[in-house]
Amino acid sequence: MDIGLLTIIIFDGLNYAAVLFLIAVGLTFVYGVLRILNISHGAIYGLGAYMATWLTILLLNKGLPPYLSYFVLLTGAIIIGLITGPSIERLCLRRIYGSDIHIQLLLTFSILLILDDAMKLIWGVEPMFMSEPYFLLGQFSVGGIIYPRYTFLLIGVSASFGVFLVWLVRGTRFGKLVVSVIQDREISVAMGINVGLIYTAAFTMGALSAAIGGAFIAPTISVAPGFAAEVVVMSFAVVAIGGLGNLEGAALGSLIVGLARALAIHLVAELELAVIYLIMVLVLAFRPQGLFGAVEERRI
Amino acid sequence: MPKINLLPGLFLSILAVGTWLGAMVLPVNAAPPGAPAELKVAFVDFLSGPAAIFGTSGRYATEWLVDKWNKEGGIKGVPLKLVILDEAGTPAKNVTEFRRLVMEEKVNVVLGFTSSANALAIAPVAEELKTLTLIHVAGTNRLTEDHKLHYTFRTSNHQAADSVLLARYVLKLKPNLKSIAGANEDYAWGRDSWEAFMGAIKTLQPGVEVKAELWTKIQAGEYSAEISKLLAARADVVHSSFWGGGLVTFIKQALPRGLFKQSLVALSTGAQVDQFVGKDMPDGVVLCPRATGAYFLDPEPEKDPLQKEFVEGYHKKVGRYPDYVSYRGYQAIGGMKAAYEKAIAQTGRWPTTEEVIKAFKGLTWRVPGGDIHMRAEDHQAIHDGxxxxxxxxxxxxxxxxxxxxxFPGEQIMPPVGMKTPDWVKTLKK
Amino acid sequence: MRPNLRVVSIVSALLILVPLAMPSWVVFILTKALFTFIAVLGVALLLRGGQLTFGHALFFATGTYTVGFSVKWFGFRDALLLVPMGALTGLIMAALVGLIMARYRGVFFAMLNLAFSMILYAILLKFYWVTGGTDGISVGTATFLGFPLRAGTYPFYYLTLVIAGLITYVVYRFLASPLGYFLRAIADNEIRIEYSGESVRRVIYLTYILAGGLGGVSGVLAAFTVGHVVPEDAFWFQSGQFVFIALLGGFEGILGSLMGAVAFEFIQTYSSKYFPYAWQLTLGGIMLFIILFRPGGLWAIYESLVSRFSSKAEGSTHG
Structure with missing residues (x-):
């Protein structure tokens, strides 16, 4: 394989990994704190994309300077995160902590179904296009292949959100509270920690990750019903590969999946999708706690 | 007081009222014997998801025509009733919905199906359920070349026409063409389109090298790695049969990366999306409206009354100009109406499905931009492109x-009984 | 678990007689409900053992593509042979995958199942020249000993009903066997089972194989009913729907799965007809209600009604 092709594969892989990480890091964070695999995560990703697109088109038509559109994207994502996060956690999830896993998964699956149609009812079923933020930054060349600078922005947003989350968990008082809740819920309650609030905050952080992912991918795609279905299940693969509930694991998982997919597209296109789930099976079969995950005790 | 004779007045009044009542009750177009209260026609196309920008064009054209005809008395006095259905979903879902249309809604005719995968899945079921089915857009040549169809017709050219048109036009622009690359969707339409385009180029210009063949999921919406691969391939010509929202996204993702500067790009459905891509569309891209014989400026509306009426009426209804999907919607329901009218003329009463099918074989009907001819042998229409x-x-x-x-239809469509992959090998410059 | 003969005969009578008064479209939906019921039974079995699978579509698609390839390669579409073939391919697939699967529990079991089904999906989707990719494979009309068997007709419906009846009996026998009792005990306490000398892995493995076989049979019938097979048969959304139906009906009784499947097919068909962009919302809303307020599903609602009724009538509680 020549150096040129290798550079292209690495760049394509990074681009892809950036998006996957943004979605997966929230999924894994929520699992880490709440012990719930949130299937509706994908719908929040979709909502983020819709809201950001709709808001940006609206404001651009009102004469907003195009350079401000990046803030509009972020604002749209934050609005969605702050609406969906607390409401899903308080209204639905709160009632099923400690229930069987099938109840938890099915509840979030039902929320996915509901939000999926809510998007259609709010924004219609025809696709929306909004590419100004994507075009605006210009392009650069790697190994003779032109990439849009927007790729950098995506990687940047993704990496900063990851760093932010790690800082939040490791470097702040909030993080210490989160860790203590994860370690022992009862003791935390006894110590006077408002566990409910921690759960709401953690779930909202997860929702924000999905919404930001959706908002920043939106300018590069056509936003239309059903566009999230495959990304979501891929982010499941990322989380499983990295280790459920592990932030660094999500980073490693997205890099592996992104690079594997880029490698497959350039070399054996038929395996583009299968390779992701093959890796997932291999990791789960030989290291079920994921590459980064710690071994859990068997509960009796 | 003189006695007034009321009888003549009464007689005249009854006559007048009677005539008036009679005129009210009897329609101008007396319906043929055995006519139903309405003709129920299903229209199926993509109305949600990325492909909705495509399907709605067909829907609006069909609705516009049906409204117009119903005001004019429908088909010989029988009004048309449209049942609109969304095609988004898998072929399996569409097969089930087709069964529902026939078994539950009891529609008389089904029009539509844009996806070749869906058309290939529907045809056997249409035959099983004995329902007149007109495929208006779906392009795979295999529909009419590999299947013996009785109840199913395709009212427009199949993809061989687009591929051959593009190949001839591209070679005219680039006589020294050395290499090609293709990005197509990984299903019947994309696979067959690329095979025919590549075949035609290889026949017309021996020695052309194929640098890359890319297959994406239908309406994927994310093409960054594929575009990298196309850029790395550095082919003289890039062919793509992407369509609908997927094509819009592809153009928007490829544009800032210089694909349109590096290669001559040929898009077999390109003319359909230019109103959606808007000011971003680069100059010098080869476009084909899927080898349809009409474009909203061609023939000039002022010279063709049908075209003028349609372009103006459609623009008033929809706010955009008719694209090739609109024209193909026109072709389908226009063909259906012409076939029914011919069958009524032949039988002198409301025809059975079998009689409509008999009338449809070999039928020629007029649409904006020219005539459409339905071949009797394989139920495949041919027309200009x-x-x-x-x-x-x-x-x-x-x-x-x-x-x-x-290009006239005979030059761009394979003759009856010949399969597209064999036919493209026989092309001459 | 004792079969309530009265309930069994009432349900059987309804399933045999009601379609005779129905138009072909309703017969078609009932046929769909029956094959869905068969796949959901497998999911419900695993749920009884406390195991949630988010990849049961793996076996369903194994069944649909058993028919698909049989038609594509051999032009063979006789239900008499293909239904057992589907059971066999489902069983074999489950026997292979189950070797790994039986070691896992909880979220890992769910995820690993998801991964395996998505591998099959990816292969069906991407190997166009073998599988037909997104196009899927058109199956055409099934035959039975050479006679055509059209979807939506009585012969097809009653064949499906007979198969569903046989399978219900097999599952009932399984649940009534010691293995079935161990299975339910797993959900409560795995360690105790190991103390009793039975291997938990063996119980889960055998249940998994049975569930896989049911998925295969369901897939074969689905292929013939719909007339077309597609990669989405293996997609995670299909798996999600099976779990959805299992919980909609409630997995404590076999009848629950049947009620869930019938309710699901009718709700889906008619809500997608009248609200094409809100049918998922309808289903999701119903599910949300059930989870939050009636976690036992339709079965529990039915049981509480029965017990209220019978306690009034006989003054005894329903066991």
């Missing part, structure tokens, strides 16, 4: 298809 190249228009705010060339 257009091809051109983009040029931004300040007046319209989107790129127009300029330097248009018109």
């Amino acid at each position: 257009l091809v051109g190249i983009t040029k931004m228009s300040k007046k319209y705010g989107f790129a127009l298809m300029e330097k248009r060339e018109r």
Whole structure:
């Protein structure tokens, strides 16, 4: 394989990994704190994309300077995160902590179904296009292949959100509270920690990750019903590969999946999708706690 | 007081009222014997998801025509009733919905199906359920070449026409063509389109090298790695049969990365999206409205009354100009109406499905832009096809298809009984 | 678990007689409900053992593509042979995958199942020249000993009903066997089972194989009913729907799965007809209600009604 092709594969892989990480890091964070695999995560990703697109088109038509559109994207994502996060956690999830896993998964699956149609009812079923933020930054060349600078922005947003989350968990008082809740819920309650609030905050952080992912991918795609279905299940693969509930694991998982997919597209296109789930099976079969995950005790 | 004779007055009044009542009750177009209260026609196309920008064009055209005809008395006095259905979903879902249309809604005719995968899945079921089914857009040549169809007709050219048109036009622009690459969707339509385009190029210009063949999921919406691969391939010509929202996204993702500067890009459905891509569309892209014989500027509306009426009426209803999907919607329901009218004329009463089918074979009907001819042998229509190249228009705010060339149907469609992959090998410069 | 003969005969009578008064479209939906019921039974079995699978579509698609390839390669579409073939391919697939699967529990079991089904999906989707990719494979009309068997007709419906009846009996026998009792005990306490000398892995493995076989049979019938097979048969959304139906009906009784499947097919068909862009919302809303307020599903609602009724009538509680 020549150096040129290798550079292209690495760049394509990074681009892809950036998006996957943004979605997966929230999924894994929520699992880490709440012990719930949130299937509706994908719908929040979709909502983020819709809201950001709709808001940006609206404001651009009102004469907003195009350079401000990046803030509009972020604002749209934050609005969605702050609406969906607390409401899903308080209204639905709160009632099923400690229930069987099938109840938890099915509840979030039902929320996915509901939000999926809510998007259609709010924004219609025809696709929306909004590419100004994507075009605006210009392009650069790697190994003779032109990439849009927007790729950098995506990687940047993704990496900063990851760093932010790690800082939040490791470097702040909030993080210490989160860790203590994860370690022992009862003791935390006894110590006077408002566990409910921690759960709401953690779930909202997860929702924000999905919404930001959706908002920043939106300018590069056509936003239309059903566009999230495959990304979501891929982010499941990322989380499983990295280790459920592990932030660094999500980073490693997205890099592996992104690079594997880029490698497959350039070399054996038929395996583009299968390779992701093959890796997932291999990791789960030989290291079920994921590459980064710690071994859990068997509960009796 | 003189006695007034009331009888003549009464007689005259009854006559007048009777005539008036009679005129009210009997329609101008007396319906033929055995006519139903209405003809129930299902229209199926993509109405949600990325492909909705495509399907709605067919829907609006069909609705516009049905409204117009119903005001004029429908088909010989029988009004048409449309049942609109969304095609988005898998072929399996569409097969089930087709069964529902026939078994539950009891529609008389089903029109539509844009996806070749869906058309290939529907045809056997249409035959099983004995329902007249007109495929208006789906392009795979295999529909009419590999299946013995009785109840199913395709009312427009199949993809061989687009592929051959594009190949001939591209070779005219680039006589020294050395290499090609293709990005197509990984299903019947994309696979067959690329095979025919590549085959035609290889026949017309021996020695052309194929640098890359890419297959994406239908309406994927994310093409960054594929575009990298196309850029790395550095082919003279890039062919793509992407369509609908997927094509819009592909153009928007490829544009800032210089694909349109590096290669001559040929898009077999390109003329359909230029109103959606708007001012971003680069000049010099080869476009084909899927080898349809009409474009909203060709024939000029002032010279063709049908075209004028349709373009103006459609623009008033929809707010955009008819694209090839609209024209193909016109072709389908126009063919259906013509076949029913011919069958009524032949039988002198309301025809059975079998009689409509008999009338449809060999039928020629008029649409904006020319005649459509339905071949009796394989139920495949043939008609003229257009091809051109983009040029931004300040007046319209989107790129127009300029330097248009018109090819007659016989030159771009394989003859009856010959399969497309074999036929493209026989092409001559 | 004792079969309530009265309930069994009432349900059987309804399933045999009601379609005779129905138009072909309703017969078609009932046929769909029956094959869905068969796949959901497998999911419900695993749920009884406390195991949630988010990849049961793996076996369903194994069944649909058993028919698909049989038609594509051999032009063979006789239900008499293909239904057992589907059971066999489902069983074999489950026997292979189950070797790994039986070691896992909880979220890992769910995820690993998801991964395996998505591998099959990816292969069906991407190997166009073998599988037909997105196009899927058109199956055409099934035959039975050479006679055509059209979807939506009585012969097809009653064949499906007979198969569903046989399978219900097999599952009932399984649940009534010691293995079935161990299975339910797993959900409560795995360690105790190991103390009793039975291997938990063996119980889960055998249940998994049975569930896989049911998925295969369901897939074969689905292929013939719909007339077309597609990669989405293996997609995670299909798996999600099976779990959805299992919980909609409630997995404590076999009848629950049947009620869930019938309710699901009718709700889906008619809500997608009248609200094409809100049918998922309808289903999701119903599910949300059930989870939050009636976690036992339709079965529990039915049981509480019965017990209220019978306690009034006989003054005894329903066991």
